[in-house]
Amino acid sequence: MSPATDTTTGTATGAGTNRPAGASQAVGDPLGTRLRRARPVVLALLLLTAVVLSTLCLRPQVSKVPLAIDNPTSTGTMALAELLRAQGVSVRSTSSWSDALTASQDGATLALVSPQSLSPDEREDLARAGGDVVVLSDLYQSLAGLTQATVTGASTSKDTVLEAGCQDPDALAAARLPGARGSVTATDTSGHQIPGATGCFPLGPSAGPSQHSYAYLTAPLPSGATLRVIADNQLVTNATLAQQGAAALAVRALGHHREVVWFDADYRDVTSLWDSPDLPRQLPVLVLLALAVLAALAGVRGRRMGRLVPDPLPVVVRSTETTLGRGHLYRRAHDHAHAAGVLRAGTLARLRPRLGLPRHCETALVAQAAARVTGLPEPYLDQLLAGPPPHDNQALTDLASQLDHLESEVHS
Template identity: 45%
Template sequence: MSTASVRSQTPAPSSPTSLDDSQVVGETWRARVRRWRPLLLALAVFVVISVATALMRPSVSKVPYALDNPGSNGAQALGALLREEGVSPRTVRSVSEVLQATAGSSGASDSSQRVTVALIHAGQLSASERSALARSGADVTVIGSTYEDLTGLTELVPSGVSSSTGKRLPPQCSDPDAQAAQSLDGIAGSLALSDDVAAGSPAPDGVVACFPVSAEGDYAYVVAPLEGGGTLRVISDASVVTNDRLAQEGNAALGVRALGHHETLLWMDASHKAALTVWNPGSLPAWLSVTGFQALLALGVLALVRGRRFGRLVDEDLPVLVRATETTRGRARLYHLVGDRHRAARALRAGTARRLGHRLGVPASAEPGTLVEAVASATGHSQRQVHQLLYGPVPDSNRSLADLASQLDHLESEVSHR
């Protein structure tokens, strides 16, 4: 056989760019889906079960003092007690809703036709809105008055004077609701009858002041008449009605009785007047947080599985980081160990006075009265209240010292944001 004939019978090599049907250049999408199908099905079942479980749960809130908040700062327990007493509480978000619900109730003798308004963060309302509530004929119970403006509702003046934990406050008044509560404990904030009423002077007509916090005329609970014929009740410390403290002393009795005089209770938090939107966490579906957590968990597992292909992580020494607050915390621990509340309070007040003076242009050499007058003018608080915070007596307990620090910080923030 000739060389030419051999060459003619030898098949020509295939072109490197020509592929037949039996060649595979990579894993197809169909093959990938088939390989991951068990994991995807398991993940889908897991998500469906999680969503179904979350949907079966009752809707809850994390908003402080909300009736559907089961947390320590919520008021769900109080709402349950009120329902057991035949009171129907519901949440409203504007003064117009309150006025619409109270229309025609003014002067009604039947309790089922009267309305009680529970008002939280009263200072977030305008003076005209508070005046409208006072003229509505409804009973208004203010929950938490510290640093709140009550102008339009009453001449009562919020005070920063508090009582320490463990110091029981007797009612010392004739109000039946206060008598039923018998005692309160650990009250933050209080009420003075007015700037013009001196300590020990009789209360104005119709005003009943209970649970005296100090000998200077500061009270934890006050009852007063309203312009429209209703009754104003003020609980100075909002934490009294929270789930965390409701079972302490007479908190439950005072909360239920102060809010349960009528069958209808309108619960209004003035700091949440705007309607809920998709950007507001309160309007998000209850299952969204659970689903998000499950999705993050699935992504973590996927990252762990895929990350093994790239080998272990390489450790690298990082410089030591020291928090800037460590010195402050260490000094606070020393004050706490030796019980030196006098020095701690003096340091807190001196630092606050120095920063307030710098902010308001009051020189350090000025008299205390000059600084008090400037701060009172800038914040709208009475000079008596400002003087009590900056130059008052030494706190008699760690709780009172903590309350003083919080009140000084709040006062400073008011001046900084004016």
């Protein structure tokens, strides 16, 4: 009966699969079928990715940085940038100090925000660069290096209308400004008039009858270019630009040349360690050379030592032999405390589940449960399971015998 069954089964199998003996049976659909089945999902994902990328690329890049030319909020200056572009002036921003200085040397007008974030030496370099500088200032910002004029805290309310009060063409075109927060003087710290400086839109005396503060100041630079200071940078923001003649003054002050480079010193690129003038120029090359030498040494030493080769054990060691060998080591080392700890830990691990206790319960609970089951005194069990370690071989042997007896009593 069995051979017939085997023959029938073999025939049926051979007819059903029509596959030679020993061939492996494929599981699942072929790869091409699975790819064709997943084609709609892949096309949908590709379409979704294309939509997301096109949305990100076509979305206008705006920021929320105050006084930024790509900031459309009330604190930004996007409106001023668009007005300048409408007059044919190229406007771009930069966060690199070297780029801003180079642009000024090439004759572009530099719109400088937060001048106090530049060092006096950097302001002196800018004053000698050759391009016009328009400072969009704020309260008590330092202009040292650019001019001897001082930015003060004298201010007026926004409801105040400031008259030009000077012969500067840009100020006359603007005629009036709203009240300014902050001002600038046309005199130095000693109270002497700065040669060639013109103050416009006076706010009134700031430090005495002879020293007046102004919302707008022009002064010559050492390079022969012109410095223009708008004491309240809020006058050029989107929220205030349309008030009085703020737009006319800002466009004319910045529009004397075909290019305006906007530089906010508070958001300049962070200078890296390699850009520090205190380090030698050859330091990056030396560091790279040292890394190359270390890599070469590592390669040489690695090849010399070779790769790690596994060393399989030549024989299989029985567990009983391992236990006996470990016991001999304990005896030779006279480490009775460690051996006793291992014996007690093993006994506790076997007693806890037998007594229905958690795996990590305290030894005192094991002693209590074992006392109830075996009838042995609980103090004796406490001493047996957690007492002081034995001091000689005989005491260790006695402990092992007592622990074995306890397990026997619990299991019985």
